[in-house]
Amino acid sequence: xxxxxxxxxxxxxxxxxxxxxxxxxxxxxxxxxxxxxxxxxxxxxxxxxxxxxxxxxxxxxxxxxxxxxxxxxxxxxxxxxxxxxxxxxxxxxxxxxxxxxxxxxxxxxxxxxxxxxxxxxxxxxxxxxxxxxxxxxxxxxxxxxxxxxxxxxxxxxxxxxxxxxxxxxxxxxxxxxxxxxxxxxxxxxxxxxxxxxxxxxxxxxxxxxxxxxxxxxxxxxxxxxxxxxxxxxxxxxxxxxxxxxxxxxxxxxxxxxxxxxxxxxxxxxxxxxxxxxxxxxxxxxxxxxxxxxxxxxxxxxxxx
Amino acid sequence: xxxxxxxxxxxxxxxxxxxxxxxxxxxxxxxxxxxxxxxxxxxxxxxxxxxxxxxxxxxxxxxxxxxxxxxxxxxxxxxxxxxxxxxxxxxxxxxxxxxxxxxxxxxxxxxxxxxxxxxxxxxxxxxxxxxxxxxxxxxxxxxxxxxxxxxxxxxxxxxxxxxxxxxxxxxxxxxxxxxxxxxxxxxxxxxxxxxxxxxxxxxxxxxxxxxxxxxxxxxxxxxxxxxxxxxxxxxxxxxxxxxxxxxxxxxxxxxxxxxxxxxxxxxxxxxxxxxxxxxxxxxxxxxxxxxxxxxxxxxxxxxxxxxxxxxxxxxxxxxxxxx
Numbered sequence: 231x232x233x234x235x236x237x238x239x240x241x242x243x244x245x246x247x248x249x250x251x252x253x254x255x256x257x258x259x260x261x262x263x264x265x266x267x268x269x270x271x272x273x274x275x276x277x278x279x280x281x282x283x284x285x286x287x288x289x290x291x292x293x294x295x296x297x298x299x300x301x302x303x304x305x306x307x308x309x310x311x312x313x314x315x316x317x318x319x320x321x322x323x324x325x326x327x328x329x330x331x332x333x334x335x336x337x338x339x340x341x342x343x344x345x346x347x348x349x350x351x352x353x354x355x356x357x358x359x360x361x362x363x364x365x366x367x368x369x370x371x372x373x374x375x376x377x378x379x380x381x382x383x384x385x386x387x388x389x390x391x392x393x394x395x396x397x398x399x400x401x402x403x404x405x406x407x408x409x410x411x412x413x414x415x416x417x418x419x420x421x422x423x424x425x426x427x428x429x430x431x432x433x434x435x436x437x438x439x440x441x442x443x444x445x446x447x448x449x450x451x452x453x454x455x456x457x458x459x460x461x462x463x464x465x466x467x468x469x470x471x472x473x474x475x476x477x478x479x480x481x482x483x484x485x486x487x488x489x490x491x492x493x494x495x496x497x498x499x500x501x502x503x504x505x506x507x508x509x510x511x512x513x514x515x516x517x518x519x520x521x522x523x524x525x526x527x528x529x530x531x532x533x534x
Numbered sequence: 535x536x537x538x539x540x541x542x543x544x545x546x547x548x549x550x551x552x553x554x555x556x557x558x559x560x561x562x563x564x565x566x567x568x569x570x571x572x573x574x575x576x577x578x579x580x581x582x583x584x585x586x587x588x589x590x591x592x593x594x595x596x597x598x599x600x601x602x603x604x605x606x607x608x609x610x611x612x613x614x615x616x617x618x619x620x621x622x623x624x625x626x627x628x629x630x631x632x633x634x635x636x637x638x639x640x641x642x643x644x645x646x647x648x649x650x651x652x653x654x655x656x657x658x659x660x661x662x663x664x665x666x667x668x669x670x671x672x673x674x675x676x677x678x679x680x681x682x683x684x685x686x687x688x689x690x691x692x693x694x695x696x697x698x699x700x701x702x703x704x705x706x707x708x709x710x711x712x713x714x715x716x717x718x719x720x721x722x723x724x725x726x727x728x729x730x731x732x733x734x735x736x737x738x739x740x741x742x743x744x745x746x747x748x749x750x751x752x753x754x755x756x757x758x759x760x761x762x763x764x765x766x767x768x769x770x771x772x773x774x775x776x777x778x779x780x781x782x783x784x785x786x787x788x789x790x791x792x793x794x795x796x797x798x799x800x801x802x803x804x805x806x807x808x809x810x811x812x813x814x815x816x817x818x819x820x821x822x823x824x825x826x827x828x829x830x831x832x833x834x835x836x837x838x839x840x841x842x843x844x845x846x847x848x849x850x851x852x853x854x855x856x857x
Contacts, residue, residue, distance in 0.1 A: 368545070372552035374784075375832040376825060379791035380809055384557075384821055387813045388564050464681055468795060471683040472810060484681060491687040495695055506684055513679035 257526040267522030270515035277512055281330035290324030293479040304498050314500040316486075317493055325486060326505050332476055333483040334512075336397055336466055341459030343401025348408030348458075349444075349451055355409070356416025357439055367413070373406045379468060386474045393476060396469075400462050408454045415447035449527030456520030460513045467509070483509050539841065546833040553829045554609075554822075558602055561818050568594050571619050574816040609826070616819035620812070625823035628808060633827070636797070636804035638713050640789045642720070643727035644782075651732045652778065655739025659747060660766055662740075670736065677733035682792055686726045686799040693722060704802045723800045727792050731785065738781055742774040749773070775846050783839025786832045 251259075261267055291297050298319030305315045313322035355366040385399045416439075419425055425442050433441070444451075463483075469475045470484025478485075483505060490502035564570040572588040573580060580588075589595055593604065608614050615625035623631075658667045677685065694702035704719035705712050713720050746752065747770055755769045794806030805824060812820035 368548055369552055371545075372549045372556065372829075375549060375787060375829045375836070376553055376557070377787040377790040377794075377828050377832075379794050380825060380828065383810055383813045384560060384825075387816070388560060390565070460679070464679075467681040468683065471681065471795065472798065487681065487684055491684070491691075494687065494691050506688075509681070510676060510679050510684075514675050517675060517679060 260526045261522055264522045264525070267519055270518040270522075273515045274512060274519070277330065277508060278334055281327045281334060284327040285324060285331075288324065290321040292320055292324055292328040292481075295319075295479065304493065304496070304501070306498075307500055313504050314498070316501050317489060317498075322500055322504070325481065326483075326508060329481045329483045329486045329505075330508075332393065332480060333463055333466060333509075336393065336400070336476075336482065337459050337463035339397045340400035340404065340462040340466075341455060343397070344404040344458040344462065345408055345451060345455040347402065348405035348454070349412050351405065352409040352412030352414075353416045353439055353443055353447075356413035357420050357435065357443055359417065359420070363413075363417075370406055370409060373403075374410070378403070379465075382465060382469065383472065383474060386469060391474065391477050393480070396466065396476065400465055404458060404462060404465070408458060411450055411454055412447060415450050416443050419443045419446050449524065452527065453520050453524040456516055456523060460516040460520070463513060463516075535841075535844065538844075539837070542837050542840065546837060549833060550826070550829060554606070554826060555602065557822055557825050558605060559598070561816075562598065564816070568818075571816045571818055575619055605822075615823035615826070618812070618817055618820045620815045620817040620820070625819050628820060629805075629823060629827055632803065632805045632808050635712075635802065636790070636793050636806065639720075639723060639727065639796070639802070639804065640793050642713065642724045643731060643793075644789060646724065646728040647731040647735055648782070650728070651735035652739055654732070655736040656743050656766060656771060656774075658736065658740040659743035659770075660762075662744065667740075671740075674733040674737050677729055678737075682726070682730050682795045683799050685729065686722075686796055689722055689726055690799070703800050706803065723796050723802060726799075727789075727796050730792055731789065735778075735781070735785070739774065739778060742777045743770055746770045746773045772846070776843055779839050779843050779846065783836040786835040787828070790828050790831075 285292075295318060301315060301319040303315060303319045304317055305311060307314045311321045311323065313326070316322050316325060351366065351370075355363050355370075381403060382399065385403065386396070389395050389399065420438070420443060425438055428438050428442055466475060466482060467484025467487065470482050470486075471488045473485075473488070475485045476482045486505055487502065487509065490498075490505060493501050561568045561570065566573060569585055569589050572585040576584055576588060593601060596604070605616075608616065613626075615629070617624050618628060621628065654670060658670050661667055690702050693700045700721050701719045702722070704723055705716045751773075752765060752769055755765050760769070790805070793804065794809065796802070797804045797806040798810065805828070809821060809824050811817075812824070
């Protein structure tokens with residue numbers, strides 16, 4: 231007896247009387263099976279909720295430097311300041327949430343731009359092939375051989391460092407690696423039988439890209455997108471460390487870590503270790519989710 | 535082979551031109567236009583006439599493509615990268631002073647990374663899903679997720695302040711051989727840079743060896759009675775070497791980026807600090823010169839990686855000949 235598999239994501243195929251579960255549900259099941267991935271996802275969601283909700287339920291002064299003059303600076307953890315205050319007198323726990331809003335939102339949006347631009351560039355290059363591909367790849371080679379951090383610094387100093395512009399700069403410079411991965415996929419898929427079949431039936435290039443190449447490289451796109459978000463958060467923190475991150479009085483985790491490490495030798499551990507733990511775990515968790523996503527999209531691994 | 539190298543050199547030159555064009559056009563996007571450095575040098579209160587005069591002195595009144603052509607000639611015909619706006623030195627002087635320092639740092643870290651990551655990755659692949667594998671994967675994940683400056687600062691805090699055994703900063707001597715005369719100061723920076731790159735490379739090595747281990751020739755080797763270590767060393771290692779060499783060539787820009795952060799943390803005057811300062815001071819010729827130089831090093835690194843790949847892998851050599 232031949233085994234009928236779920237051929238289309240949306241319509242469940244019938245085997246005898248039983249309905250085979252649709253592909254997306256199989257994927258969710260595999261993801262849920264990976265305990266560490268579920269924990270990572272829960273952690274990221276939890277931290278995101280904390281960053282956006284904590285300031286609402288427990289507002290603390292995070293921007294008004296004048297109002298911190300009647301607060302003890304570098305105060306150890308107490309009832310009023312569960313994680314103490316930082317070197318400017320701001321409540322550290324509230325500041326983790328406040329800086330997290332910027333770090334997470336920036337990382338997410340920049341990662342999103344990265345993957346969108348990278349996908350379009352990679353697909354066009356890989357699918358069209360030939361001279362187009364050669365030219366587009368040489369341009370990509372050029373970008374890839376500039377040390378990324380050097381370029382980021384140059385760009386950030388050239389333009390005004392508004393939050394929006396930081397998103398755009400990180401987003402529009404981080405896609406080179408992604409484009410190369412997606413291009414490899416597109417190159418592979420356009421030579422597969424189903425693409426050739428579609429072409430022989432008279433489908434246009436754009437239709438093949440939209441209906442065949444894109445859906446079949448979605449696994450790499452989603453995986454790469456997750457890693458891009460983690461990378462964007464890291465690059466933002468590196469800029470923050472160099473003093474080129476978000477402009478005060480706003481802050482982000484990188485800037486906060488940099489300010490905290492200045493106090494490290496004084497023994498003010500609360501200004502660095504809680505935030506460092508939260509930060510590192512967020513990036514680890516996002517990377518781990520990416521790994522798990524790669525597993526669920528690997529059709530050959532799906533147990534039927 | 536020679537033909538292949540010449541073709542690759544030509545391609546690299548094209549790539550270099552694109553980089554040059556891109557970096558050269560960047561200053562045009564500044565708010566004050568290309569005259570922004572004038573304000574950085576003459577002060578923000580400089581009169582318009584003075585700024586315009588400075589612009590003419592530095593040939594900024596010419597159109598973009600004329601300036602680009604002049605820069606091109608100056609760079610590739612006269613091998614002159616111009617004079618720094620901010621420091622009283624030519625860009626060549628800055629580069630020749632600071633490049634050796636950064637290259638020493640990066641080369642030492644690269645050497646140690648290869649020495650540690652490749653055996654580690656192979657061991658992990660051979661003994662996958664054991665405690666050691668999980669521990670190594672876990673620490674690689676954390677190291678990869680950690681901002682590099684944080685790792686450096688924590689190591690500094692640990693080994694220079696809590697247990698004061700190691701100096702927190704390398705010697706400030708600009709002698710390129712300082713690493714050998716005073717190695718103690720270099721332990722922390724090199725160790726940090728090494729740890730950061732080991733995290734990525736060992737994971738890559740583990741994945742590559744795992745992919746090789748399921749191939750048919752490995753099964754054949756096992757079937758004909760090769761010992762485990764012989765299978766690993768003679769068959770798996772050699773076949774995993776190709777992707778590793780490529781990735782090493784590609785990792786050069788990342789290595790320089792990492793060196794940039796490490797230089798600022800450990801206050802080690804090198805190319806990285808110079809670039810940051812030059813960018814902050816709108817010292818355009820210095821930024822352009824250093825970017826070009828690092829790009830050339832990256833391209834050469836990739837070329838060497840590909841040539842080495844041809845030497846270690848006969849399949850690629852034959853392919854190169856036939857085409």
